[in-house]
Amino acid sequence: MSNTKRIRKKRAKWDAMDVISFVLLTLLFLAIILPFWSAIVVSFETNRAYVEHPVSFWPQEFTLDNYKIILSGGSGLIAAYKHTIYITVVGTVCSIAVCAAAAYTLSRHFPGKRVIFFLFVFTMYFGGGLVPYYLLIKKLGLLNKYACIILPSLVSVWNIIIMKSNYESIPYEMQEAAIIDGANDLQIFARVMLPLQKPMLATFSLFTAVGFWNSWYMPMLMLTKGDKTVLQLYLKSIMGEADMAAKGLTSMVQDHVFSQGVKMACVLVIILPIMLVYPFLQKHFAKGMLVGAVKM
Amino acid sequence: MKKNQITRILAMLLTLVMVLSLAACGAQPAVKPAAEPAAEPAAKPAAEPAEEGGYADTIEFSMANYYTAYNFSSGYDYENDPMWKFICEKFNIAPELVSGEGWRDAINVWATAGTLPNIVWDDADPSWLRSFAEQGLFKPLPDDWKERWPDLAYMVSVSGMEEAYTIDGKLYAVPHAQTGRLAPAQVVRQSALLFRKDLAEAVGMPDFGKDGQCTLSELREYCEKVGEAGLTDKLLASDSFWIQRVFGQAFSVPGVDWAPHFVEIDGEFAYIPAMQGEKDMIVTLQEWYKAGIIDEEVYTGAIDYNGEFCAGNTAAYPYAFSVSDLKSVVSNITGFDPADLRVCVVTADDGSVGGHGVSNYWTAFMFAPETDEATFTRILDIINYFCTPEGIIANKAGVPGVTFEMQEDGTPKFLKEIDTAVVSKSPFYCTGYTDDFSTSGFDPNGDPALIAMYQACANLLAANVIPASYKYSVLSTEAAQNYSVDAYSKITEVMCSDVDALATWEQFLADNETLWQPVLDDLNA
Numbered sequence: 178m179s180n181t182k183r184i185r186k187k188r189a190k191w192d193a194m195d196v197i198s199f200v201l202l203t204l205l206f207l208a209i210i211l212p213f214w215s216a217i218v219v220s221f222e223t224n225r226a227y228v229e230h231p232v233s234f235w236p237q238e239f240t241l242d243n244y245k246i247i248l249s250g251g252s253g254l255i256a257a258y259k260h261t262i263y264i265t266v267v268g269t270v271c272s273i274a275v276c277a278a279a280a281y282t283l284s285r286h287f288p289g290k291r292v293i294f295f296l297f298v299f300t301m302y303f304g305g306g307l308v309p310y311y312l313l314i315k316k317l318g319l320l321n322k323y324a325c326i327i328l329p330s331l332v333s334v335w336n337i338i339i340m341k342s343n344y345e346s347i348p349y350e351m352q353e354a355a356i357i358d359g360a361n362d363l364q365i366f367a368r369v370m371l372p373l374q375k376p377m378l379a380t381f382s383l384f385t386a387v388g389f390w391n392s393w394y395m396p397m398l399m400l401t402k403g404d405k406t407v408l409q410l411y412l413k414s415i416m417g418e419a420d421m422a423a424k425g426l427t428s429m430v431q432d433h434v435f436s437q438g439v440k441m442a443c444v445l446v447i448i449l450p451i452m453l454v455y456p457f458l459q460k461h462f463a464k465g466m467l468v469g470a471v472k473m
Numbered sequence: 474m475k476k477n478q479i480t481r482i483l484a485m486l487l488t489l490v491m492v493l494s495l496a497a498c499g500a501q502p503a504v505k506p507a508a509e510p511a512a513e514p515a516a517k518p519a520a521e522p523a524e525e526g527g528y529a530d531t532i533e534f535s536m537a538n539y540y541t542a543y544n545f546s547s548g549y550d551y552e553n554d555p556m557w558k559f560i561c562e563k564f565n566i567a568p569e570l571v572s573g574e575g576w577r578d579a580i581n582v583w584a585t586a587g588t589l590p591n592i593v594w595d596d597a598d599p600s601w602l603r604s605f606a607e608q609g610l611f612k613p614l615p616d617d618w619k620e621r622w623p624d625l626a627y628m629v630s631v632s633g634m635e636e637a638y639t640i641d642g643k644l645y646a647v648p649h650a651q652t653g654r655l656a657p658a659q660v661v662r663q664s665a666l667l668f669r670k671d672l673a674e675a676v677g678m679p680d681f682g683k684d685g686q687c688t689l690s691e692l693r694e695y696c697e698k699v700g701e702a703g704l705t706d707k708l709l710a711s712d713s714f715w716i717q718r719v720f721g722q723a724f725s726v727p728g729v730d731w732a733p734h735f736v737e738i739d740g741e742f743a744y745i746p747a748m749q750g751e752k753d754m755i756v757t758l759q760e761w762y763k764a765g766i767i768d769e770e771v772y773t774g775a776i777d778y779n780g781e782f783c784a785g786n787t788a789a790y791p792y793a794f795s796v797s798d799l800k801s802v803v804s805n806i807t808g809f810d811p812a813d814l815r816v817c818v819v820t821a822d823d824g825s826v827g828g829h830g831v832s833n834y835w836t837a838f839m840f841a842p843e844t845d846e847a848t849f850t851r852i853l854d855i856i857n858y859f860c861t862p863e864g865i866i867a868n869k870a871g872v873p874g875v876t877f878e879m880q881e882d883g884t885p886k887f888l889k890e891i892d893t894a895v896v897s898k899s900p901f902y903c904t905g906y907t908d909d910f911s912t913s914g915f916d917p918n919g920d921p922a923l924i925a926m927y928q929a930c931a932n933l934l935a936a937n938v939i940p941a942s943y944k945y946s947v948l949s950t951e952a953a954q955n956y957s958v959d960a961y962s963k964i965t966e967v968m969c970s971d972v973d974a975l976a977t978w979e980q981f982l983a984d985n986e987t988l989w990q991p992v993l994d995d996l997n998a
Contacts, residue, residue, distance in 0.1 A: 225807050228777075228784040253549070308585045315588060398582050401537075401571040401590075410572075437777055 220244070220441035227437055243438035247415060247446055256404075257411035260323075262450075264407065265389040268327040272385050273378060275331050280340030281366050297334050314399060325399045326392060326407075336381050343377055344370060383455070390451060412443040528565035532851045534844070535590035537571040537579070538900045549898055556899040559872045564855050570900050577601075580839075584610040589841040592852060597646050597837040599637040600954075605839075606645040612840040612849065613643035622853050624654075624860035628906060631658040633832030647856060648834040650906050651795055655865055655913035660935040661830025663927065664718040666692070667782060667790040667802065671813040672699050682817035685929030689723055689757070690822050692789065696766045699788040709761070710768035711778045711791040713965040718830075719791035720758060722938060723819045725827030726750035734960055734989070735953075735996060742996035744989050746960040747982055750828070755978055758968040772969035784808040791819075795908035799923045816926040818933050830938045835907050859905030868903065869910040871896055887917050952991035 191199075218236050219227055226237035248254060283294055305313075310329075319325035347370065355365045371378070393409035400407065416439065551557050551570055561567065571590045583589040584605055605611050619626040629635050629644070631653030638646040652659050666687070673681040676698035681687055687695070696708040709716075721727060726748050727736050734745040745751060761767045768787075770776045782790040785808015794802070803811045820826040838856065840849065858864040863879050870876050870891045877885040896902065910916055914924055963981050967974050982989075 224780055224805075225784050228781055228786055228808075308582060311582050311586045311588075315586060320588070394578075397572070398579055401579075403570070403572060406572070437780070 216441040216444050219438055220445055222438060224438065240438075243442040244446075246439055247412070247442050253406070253411060254408075257406050257408040260405050261390060261408040264323055264326050264392075265386050267323070268330060268389040269382055269386045271327065272331050272333065272336075273382055276333055276336045276381070277340055277371065277374070277378065278366070279332065280337045281344055281370055283337065283341045284344035297337060301334050311398060320399055321402045321405060323405065326389070326395055329395075330385075330389065330392075333381075333385070336385070340374070340377060340381070343374060347373055386454075387451060390447075408447065412447055416440050416443050528851070530847075531565050531567050532848050533567045533569065534592070534848050534852060535569045535571050536592040536900070537590040538594055538902075551898075551900050554899050555872050555875070555895065556867070556901050559867075560855060560858075560901055563858075564851060566851060566855070584841075587843070589843075591841050591844045591848060593839050593841075594836055595839060597638070597648070597839065599634075602638060602646055602837075602839070603640055606640045609842055611645050612842045612844050613640075613645050614647070614853070615846075615849075616643070618644060618853070621850075622857040622860075624864075625853060625857040628653065628860045632834035633660070634834050634837070637832075638837065646837040646839050648832075648837040649903060651833050651835055651908045652906065652912045653833060653909060654860065654906060655862060655909045655915060657928075657931075659833045659931045661832060661938050662793055662835070663795065663931055663934065664715060664722065664791070664793040664830065665816050665818045665930045665934075666719055667792055667794075668695070668788065668815055668817065669809055669813050670815045671809060672704055672788055673815075675699075675704060676702055682815050685816065685926065686818045686820050686824075686826075686933055688820050688822045688824065692819055693761065693766060696788055697764075700765070705786055705788045707768045707781060707787045708766045709789045709791070710771070710776070710781055710787045712774060713771050713968070714961070715791040715793055716758065716767065716771065717754075717961065717964060718793060719819050720754050721751075721828050722826050722830070722934070723821050724750040724754040724757075725821070725825060726754060727828045727830070734956075734958065735992060737996075742993060744993050746958070746978075746989075752975060752978055755964055755967055756974045758964070759970070759974040762968050763971070767968070769969075772965060779805070794927075796911040796919070796924055796927050797908050799927060800911065800920065803920070803923065816930055818930045826933065826937045828938055830934065836903075838904075855901075856904060859901070865906050865909050866915065868901065868905055869896060869916070885915055891916075891918060893918070950992065950995045952995050956988050956992050958985045958988055 214234070215232060218233060220243050221236040221239055221241070222233075223238040223240045223242070226233075230237050279297075283290065283297070304310075314320060314325045314329070319328065351369055351373075352365050355369045360368065391409060393407065393413055396405075396407045396410050397413075400410070577595060580589065580593050580595055583593070589610070602611070606613070615621070625647065628650045629638075629648060632648040632650035634646075634648040635644065638644055638648065650658065651662065665685075666682070668682055670682075673679060673695060676695065678691070678695055678698065681691055681695050692709075699705055700708050711719075727745050735742050736745055737743075758767065762769075762771070768776070768778075778787065778790060779792075779802070781787045783802060783805040785806075792798075799814075799816070803814060806814065818826055840852070844852070859868050862883055863873055866877060866879075866885050867873050870885070870887070873879065876889055876891060877887045880886050911919060912924060912927065914921065960981075963978075967977050967981075970977075
């Protein structure tokens with residue numbers, strides 16, 4: 178038997194540890210996937226079916242009513258999607274650009290670097306609180322503008338620190354070679370450093386995008402005009418309305434709203450875009466997860 | 474200077490700045506003198522026709538409406554809403570609607586930052602309102618508000634919240650009374666038991682809940698028999714909140730879901746959690762829970778009990794409701810014949826019922842301090858209109874002259890069917906009374922049987938349950954401001970456990986005595 182076949186044969190055998198690992202990982206998989214599957218099932222179920230069988234693997238009585246309620250917002254839902262996509266895309270691109278540039282700068286040596294870096298880090302320890310933050314946004318004239326959501330989140334010191342350490346791990350010789358070839362700092366950053374940081378950038382892009390996508394509290398406080406409602410706020414109001422309708426308190430009552438089903442449908446509507454984007458970033462994500470493990 | 478010394482000095486300076494800012498935030502305003510006792514309820518104003526015209530200038534203001542936040546967020550074109558257009562034209566206003574989503578969180582930030590919309594909407598518990606009013610973050614009504622806006626004044630008086638919202642002699646919030654102008658004012662917000670006539674008959678108790686009341690023993694018997702027959706999955710199932718309210722009435726004690734937990738009885742204040750009736754109620758609740766009568770998921774509060782009852786899975790459902798709520802329950806019933814829905818008050822075995830209840834109101838309006846007098850007058854004119862008979866009906870039925878018209882005898886004549894979906898999306902929905910129209914019997918879509926059931930319970934409660942009193946003197950003392958005892962959660966915890974209920978409760982009272990005893994001493998001084 179050739180060595181290859183011998184190795185393959187050896188690998189095909191399962192020992193006790195393999196079995197235990199398989200079982201544990203299967204249980205972990207089920208623990209992760211079953212709540213998600215349950216949400217899908219409940220979102221396509223009627224109230225009566227849900228009440229009689231709160232946990233089932235398939236909708237007992239299939240209905241699209243829950244999605245109809247959400248999607249009946251029509252232009253409201255589409256507008257909320259547009260606003261959220263705009264904030265997410267613009268915010269993510271700007272944030273990554275700013276953080277990457279700041280991190281590269283801080284990875285270089287220049288006078289006062291330690292003081293500037295300390296000032297960056299210092300902002301992680303203290304915050305002014307919600308009301309001073311709101312007052313600042315108001316005084317800057319940013320209320321009811323997309324900038325009030327994008328600008329404050331542009332700079333993530335945590336991301337900068339991680340990126341900085343990553344830049345520092347790149348051998349200086351690579352930059353020397355670029356300098357010898359006549360590249361200036363901007364060209365070194367754009368053509369040498371950034372391409373080497375793709376996994377890291379992909380990871381942070383995903384985290385940042387998810388952060389912008391999920392934001393609702395600041396939009397609730399600062400985007401009070403209906404023309405800039407974000408998706409999370411729109412769906413939160415549906416869920417709140419569904420809850421009150423279940424208690425017979427609001428205008429949704431005539432729609433026989435099934436609050437649990439509407440909630441689950443909301444969850445799926447919210448996470449669907451992220452789920453569609455994630456596969457394209459997955460290969461970078463796996464590498465990027467180790468970024469934080471490098472020595473600083 | 475050495476580097477270490479510089480670092481130390483910087484650290485000390487920073488610490489000093491933090492301490493100073495904390496000290497500045499901790500400064501308390503001087504305790505205001507107690508307000509005068511509330512006046513007698515205002516007399517019902519005569520139903521005079523509304524003034525025509527009289528608004529030459531267009532007033533702009535902003536309003537946040539939580540009630541229709543969903544419609545706002547979903548992009549509902551409120552500017553083409555019929556009621557919106559009617560009110561804007563009638564009062565010559567150009568309001569701007571601001572999302573009321575987030576309710577209390579948003580108001581807290583907006584009020585502190587000085588960007589509060591001219592009108593906001595909140596549950597407005599008196600303690601919270603007082604803390605904001607004393608900082609000048611809400612605008613009080615003018616001193617002559619009762620004379621200038623009599624219909625609004627009448628609504629405030631029947632809501633039972635006038636005293637609670639009066640601080641230093643000024644009214645800081647306009648509560649929305651549930652009933653009182655077209656229908657008799659309910660003394661307290663309805664908390665009673667929903668059950669099924671078909672189940673009662675099936676277990677040989679056809680007279681259960683007759684005349685809108687049942688005793689604790691009868692309720693237990695009903696639940697046990699339904700359980701033995703296996704007719705429903707759950708016997709008595711509701712949020713702990715409603716269970717405590719409904720059972721509290723049977724034991725003649727107020728609910729403890731809303732601080733402060735002090736009540737005045739015959740001129741002397743008592744601490745509700747320490748009352749004998751409260752202890753008896755807790756022991757009984759635990760006993761019923763252990764016997765499997767109260768649903769085991771009460772502790773988690775994760776079940777949609779309303780849905781469970783409507784699906785036919787529950788035998789008895791303690792709940793607080795209005796006629797509108799009952800209508801919505803009926804419309805959501807899928808598990809049994811809606812005609813079998815019944816309602817009753819739970820009494821003690823000797824037929825007594827008492828305690829205190831939340832007053833005849835649901836939520837309130839507050840106003841931004843920056844609102845100028847002309848704007849404020851116009852806003853109050855609008856609210857006053859919605860407190861008139863025509864305004865009450867318009868709020869729930871549609872535009873006057875289009876959906877209905879008022880007759881000389883003060884009753885409405887409906888010109889077309891009420892489009893409930895459109896009416897309930899209006900940003901002005903529930904300005905004024907929240908359920909007066911539905912309870913009055915004028916609603917052409919109303920169910921007289923539901924109204925009769927509701928009224929039977931309301932009459933029994935009105936005769937026996939005292940509306941909660943929110944005396945300024947209770948809330949203004951320093952001890953009261955420091956009081957923070959979560960008695961409600963503790964009751965739920967004890968109810969759903971195997972501990973000695975009475976001993977545990979006595980220990981709980983002893984552990985928190987330093988918090989409640991000083992308040993009691995101040996009140997009874």
